[in-house]
């Protein structure tokens with residue numbers, strides 16, 4: 001595989017061209033941006049009750065890596081509880097940023113789905129930020145809503 | 160056919176396959192510049208202006224010699240008009256700070272343009288916020304140019320400063336500085352010129368341009384990083400309040416009073432970048448040895464050729480179609496994000512920049528959030544543009 005194909009694996013290009021759970025958002029959403037490149041994702045969590053994520057949806061604009069990563073993220077987090085989702089965020093972020101010298105694989109013992117196809121990004125340090133954009137955004141949202149679970153359920157108008 | 164005999168650029172020689180198209184960010188350095196810097200450290204290093212021993216004298220001589228060299232290069236009337244800074248950004252911060260504090264009053268207006276770099280907008284915005292001034296944006300036309308009629312529409316008695324780029328770092332547009340200068344001066348305002356993208360590419364003479372101050376960076380004109388120039392007309396510089404405080408910029412300091420040094424020293428607090436000044440002087444010698452008229456002629460040929468071949472690519476949007484332009488091309492390819500495109504081009508050894516190019520108001524006006532930019536200089540040729548075009552055609556296939 002040449003260098004470029006390591007980054008843009010077929011599966012990643014598939015997610016980019018046909019992202020899952022990408023639709024125009026209305027109601028409350030959070031905007032997460034990468035100020036250095038202007039990429040901007042809008043993320044929304046649809047809750048089922050106060051603790052279970054029914055679905056994560058997103059829209060916005062970004063490069064193939066950030067869109068594919070967001071698409072994969074929505075697949076991995078839908079149906080999870082808040083704590084499970086936070087754990088997946090933590091593992092995914094360290095998986096994407098993994099230093100090749102580390103002996104421990106942060107992806108060990110957890111199903112990271114299609115995210116494994118994004119591992120190539122580690123060889124392109126300048127693009128790691130693209131891959132982590134959606135994850136940082138959703139992690140912040142999951143943490144910030146911990147103390148006010150009731151409000152979240154109402155305000156995010158689950159369909 | 161267009162290639163200039165550019166002497167030796169060690170980095171380019173070591174990477175013969177590299178097509179370096181990011182000259183608007185920074186240029187590569189010719190061997191004489193690298194040599195001048197290392198010679199300075201090997202033979203003349205000492206702090207300047209502060210000691211009587213011969214080595215310090217040699218260092219001061221090198222530093223002040225560079226100041227003279229810059230003054231002659233840009234047609235300044237004296238080397239006293241040359242303030243060394245860290246680069247364009249620091250030069251613009253200095254002038255935004257000192258000009259507004261010396262001459263402007265609350266309610267006065269500063270005009271910036273829609274094609275300005277953040278390093279021009281933000282310092283004036285900060286000064287405006289602190290001093291109750293107002294900022295107005297001079298809009299660009301459909302072709303990505305500035306029309307003096309639009310400036311006239313924006314004008315009011317409160318306008319005291321107009322600040323604009325000589326050459327847009329996104330559109331490549333070359334702005335009609337002498338006409339803007341007459342317009343602004345007839346109305347008693349100051350004209351600040353951001354010359355970051357012009358000095359290394361075309362004949363540049365401040366008296367012909369007619370601006371009151373000009374800022375530029377050494378590293379965009381084949382010199383080292385970390386040094387730049389603020390040129391200010393002497394009568395204006397004489398009256399400006401200081402910017403940073405420290406050693407060298409003062410005449411006397413007592414417990415009750417401080418008096419300031421003469422310009423340009425009043426604006427150069429602390430130990431200066433002597434190595435940078437020496438390198439910049441070497442870069443100027445290098446540019447002069449190539450004949451600046453000739454450089455600009457060749458670059459305009461590249462500009463015309465590039466605009467033509469890029470416009471021919473299907474699904475490519477090239478931003479700006481100024482009548483007089485530099486070889487700076489900013490574009491988007493439909494369906495391919497600028498980062499992905501730049502990554503693809505890198506796999507073909509073509510170095511371009513992607514992102515917002517520190518000009519978010521302009522990108523917003525163009526309806527884009529990011530774009531790819533290819534910018535050329537004296538080391539480039541028509542063949543480089545052909546390689547870019549081929550790669551762009553492949554990129555669309557790759558991401559489709």
Ligand SMILES: Cc1ncc(COP(=O)(O)O)c(C=O)c1O
Pocket residue numbers: 183184245246247248249276278279324326327328353355356376517
């Ligand atoms: C038009 C323009 N102005 C200002 C700057 C800032 O220059 P520097 O980063 O060297 O201070 C740049 C380059 O980045 C530029 O292109």
